[in-house]
Amino acid sequence: MKRILVTGGAGFIGSHLCKRLLNEGNMVICLDNLFSSSKDKIIPFLDNPYFEFVRHDVTFPYFAEVDEIYNLACPASPVNYQYDAIQTIKTSVMGAINMLGLAKRVDAKILQASTSEVYGDPEIHPQTEEYWGHVNPIGIRSCYDEGKRCAESLFINYHQQNSVKIKIIRIFNTYGPNMELNDGRVVSNFIIQALKNEDITIYGNGLQSRSFQYVDDLIEAMIRMMKTGDDFTGPVNVGNPIEFTMLELAKIVLELTGSKSKIVNLPLPTDDPTQRQPNIELAKRELNNWEPTVQLKEGLQKTIEYFDQTLKK
């Protein structure tokens, strides 16, 4: 039985990861300060003797004897990470330092949940891992983008200087059940608006694009990444390369929900990336032929069911 620490374990992705790790017979410590998450999502695990919830902020050191660490802790939706920009950058940077220190001390393998945001508003398309990115270091997204870039640097340096066994994945837009109602990201916003027959808020003209990955595909990639040999550190892109404009997404959500909502256009936030699509050749090669298996309509259907149930509670 492995002892596994998941920082941000009560979050959207963390809760799915904890569930999968428990189902595979591991002992899981879920560390979370519940800033952008809630205990609701981990309630189903609280009576499992192999699950432990610790309310803790990763900007402060934490110690536990563990074999593996998944470092997910950080608010990830633009609304949440811009709410307290200083805390966001501290969470990425000091969280990485504290968790890498722990990994070094107990000789644990550590995986960093990095992000496609390290590419900023990309000038090459699709993005490969070799691309260095195009990030505004003083813009409103920089607390998140630069925090995550600095964390990648820390991971690589702990690996090179201290032989810490690291793994870095760059997660592209991910959606699915367990997103918070007030998350603020596009998929949850559109679905909730459609279910309530409220206006669908497209920022800008809606021609900006994203590639949406269903959460189960991401979890599979994370588990496979942790199992790769010690010489493979990444970074590796993990996402679904099929790209949609926000206008297309809005129309699909309207079709699937049968909603009477109207589409309205609101101002585009500054530094909003124009397009984003992962090149996933490296993931396919190194993660045992991993590729996304859930396509947008199927994943949205499951997410709509989740929000429909949640709104009725």
Ligand code: UDP
């Ligand atoms: N967006 C939108 N309406 C919303 C929320 C987001 O049109 O209610 C747009 C946003 O401007 C961006 C895209 O959807 O172009 C994806 O935004 P999200 O916050 O989900 O994630 P990002 O990829 O920007 O971090």
